[in-house]
Amino acid sequence: FSTGYQANLSLIGALCGPDDVILIDSDSHASIYDATRQTASQVVAFRHNAPESLRRKLERLPRSRRNRLVVVEGLYSIRGDVAPLRDIVDVCHAYGAYVLVDEAHSLGTYGATGLGCAEAQGVLAQIDFVVGTFSKSLAGIGGVCVSDHPELRALHFVARAYVFTASGSASNIAGVRAAVRIVRQHPELRAQLWDNIRRLRRGLQDIGYVIGDTESPIVPILIGDEARTIGLWQRLLSAGLYVNVIVPPGCPVDQCVLRASCSAAHTAEHTARALEIFARATGQATGSEPQARSTSDTPIVTLQSTS
Template sequence: MDILAKYDGLAERRDLMLEAGANPFGLRMEKVLSPTEALVNGRRTLLVGTNNYLGLTFDPHCIAAGVKALQEQGTGTTGSRIANGSYALHEALEEAIARFLKRKSAIVWPTGYQANLGMIAGLAGPGDTILLDADSHSSIYDGCRLSGATLVRFRHNDPADLDKRLARLRRQGAAENGALLVIVEGIYSMLGDIAPLPEFVEVKDRHGAFLLVDEAHSLGVMGVCGRGVAEAQGIEAGVDFLAGTFSKSLGAIGGFGVSDHPHFERLRYCSRPYMFTASASPASIATVIAAIERIEQEPGLIKQLWRNAEALHSGLAAEGFEIAAPVSPVVAVKLPDERLAVAFWNALLQAGIYVNLAVPPGTPNNSCLMRCSVSAAHTPEQIQGVVRTFVEVREALDASAPAS
């Protein structure tokens, strides 16, 4: 048997998508023009699917910091921090992210994916139990597998179900034989729904568990200061560990973990993704530090992002589209089936709008979605144009559909 034959079904499904038009999972941008526009197939295209929440990818301050670090410290570190040592910039970023999130300690990883692998597999191990929101990101699931801990899933955003499962584990003696770690996300990346952290904190405290919150899509996005859902919901002191990425609102690449736990630094010697991965490049680290400074100095970016999110959400809802969750910078429009979703995505792209096509098995409840991510850099006119184009595409597809 051919070693890649197991993917025949997926390949056939991909071929069907390609027959309908462009490749939704291999789109080529010939040139990125700004935080909100790129040339795609030679056409100026509005970007509404890049997670560039604050529009900082072209920020002059961030670019200047990256260029300076590149010129002064070279292109890369060529090894892990355990093997090759830390650059002063690595430590400066850890100090900056810890200060920004008001935590005692921070550790950075080269990617957000590795931050989840490193945090989870460093915190939990064989003998421990992880209780995981069922809709969690793939990196979280992979971190759980790497840890060797027992994995128990609970229903999405359901503190009562978590409570029931923790109570059962305690009756079985799990808390006596190992630690209990609860993992949720702040904003969930597919639907844009938000975790009820106060309720989760109350449940985990009652059962003696620890709580890790992945703020990947909420860092720089929620809370007056941009510290995430924990800040926005007034529950920061109840969250034991935070993880996240620099690749969304901060416009760079990398990941982090922070905590007030007195032994958090032990993860540097117990986290394989930290120990055996080359550390982030000086230019990347420098741009992240500059991006944090921009958020601290200009809180208006967050306010503009939410004005745009509310405008897109309300505009699409007013036109009769089904939105998957209440207002957040992720606005996911539900469509009835994959065939229509693929056609809708292609029609949007041909009209100069790029969003994310999200289909099973990568979506909750097998949903088919046009996933939009809003940016503070979008203008009101661009937001209005997105709503107008959604309506035009729906009308065109309805007109071309065969009569039943």
Template sequence: MGLFDRYAGLLEAYRDVRTTGYDPFQIRMERVLSPTEAIINGRKMLLVGTNNYFGLTFDPSCMEAAIEAIRAEGTGTTGSRIANGSYTEHVALEQEIAEFYGKKHCMVFTTGYQANLGLISTLAGEGDQLLIDADSHASIYDACKMTQAEVVRFKHNDPSSLEARLRRLGDRPGNRVVVLEGIYSMLGDSAPLREFIDVCKKYGAYVIVDEAHSLGALGDNGRGLCESTGVIDDCHFIVGTFSKTLGAIGGYCVSDEPDFDILRVTVRSYMFTASLPPSIVASVRQALKVVKAKPELRTQLWSNVATLYEGLAAKGFKLGPEHGPVVGVHLPDRMTAIGFWRAMLDAGIYVNVAVPPATPNGVSLLRCSVCAVHTKEQLEHMIEVMTGIGRQLGVLDDRTLRVVGGAR
């Protein structure tokens, strides 16, 4: 058997994805103009699939902070946090994030993926039981491959399914560690966190909540679902990323656990990779200040979410279950999703296409992510374009079109 023979099925699926002449997984941003516009294939495109929830990638104060940091400290640290890669600014960033959450400790990682990967696989060790939501992000699944703990999945967003699995463990020894996400990245739905926390408390389980897509978006101060549901104190570990709302890259974990700092010499994805470059640390510190100082960005984001979600729903699109910065549009199958995606690209709009096996329950989706700085006109234009394509592809049940067709 050849090295790549095992990927025969995937190759075939990938060939399907590329039949429209464009490869959605190899799109090149020729030039990014702003948080909402870029040149792709020589054309200006509206970006509605970049996770750039507050549009801070082009915030002048964040950009200036990064430029200043490069001038002062160079382009990179060339070392890990446990060697030469811990600068005063890394520690300051950690303190600021800990303060933001009102937690005692914080560790910063080079990516959000590495934060989940290292933290989850280290916290749940041999003899422990790790319980994860069925729709968990790849970084959580990959942590499950690395851990020595026993891993069990429970049904997506279903506290009773988690409870059944905790109950079945009975009095078996070992720590129970439960992993949840604030907002799920494909359909944009949020976890019933309070109900989950109640179950975890009942069975004495530790809780890790990943706020990657909810940082900034949820809670009065933008701390995420743990804040909006009032359970920050009950979350043993809160994980997040700098690569969405904060417009850069990196990951973090905050906690009140007294011995938290031992993780700095046990979590391998923290120890054996270079630390964040000074420019990133500087822009993230500034972005966090902007999040605190400008709650109107959150208001604007949710107003835009309502425009897009309600607009698409009114046209008859089948969407994710609730308003969220991620708006998932259900399409009947893989080829329709790819055709729809390509038609949108031709119409000058970039969104993500998500098809099995990267999606829960084998669904095919157009994954849109809303930005606080999208204008109402941009979103209304997008709804119009999607409605047109939806009719052409027969995704929308449209009577008007049939009447016109019949009159010909």
């Protein structure tokens, strides 16, 4: 697929028809929500990362021959938390539901060979469809779906965004193939990534920031108020540090977040500089005007976007 967005959009649309039911985690990415808006299937949301909520929703569905597709993500992009895939798979199997896992943020970073959270949790063989994107750890553009179901070949003809739009360019695909090779051949990069994650999380907590509970390459810094979040984001940027800012409509108005993402390419020095900037930015009065960024400022550390 041309992008991961297109993969979700047209896969879910192609897999599910008017007689089917799609069950999605309530924190799903926009591409999953948008896919459900384009199908004639019944759509049911269950509580975020709550297999019990999924079980109750499946239980309430009338017993019939309708197909059920459960869609979850391996690693969620805003809170940086991981899906309890083993429990989700157990519930799906108990109720005869297919499982699709979007590993957009976990591909390359989780699992012994970097295949994602399903591999890390030992349930890869029980997942029906795995979706991935090239736009995160593989540093390219494109989307992919893999499955052991031979019927997946039919999607080459019925997934509209596969049939009716251009495929990835040769140069992009060559870059992605090289990145896949690196992911496979250099597990030490994953070890380096996890060291970086722990260093950044410890440092942020020492400064006094409240961060998400789950250890993952996405480090959400929970600020809350929208104006404070934007003010802090601008002070960080002025000092040469880029993080993602998540404000409405990306989240509720009082639950704004700054999101840092760790990379294996960061060194201990990069993280130390980033933490220095974080410490200085908090030291400044929260209501103060952000300083204008001088043209001679160059970013010291860029914590990459993984949106």
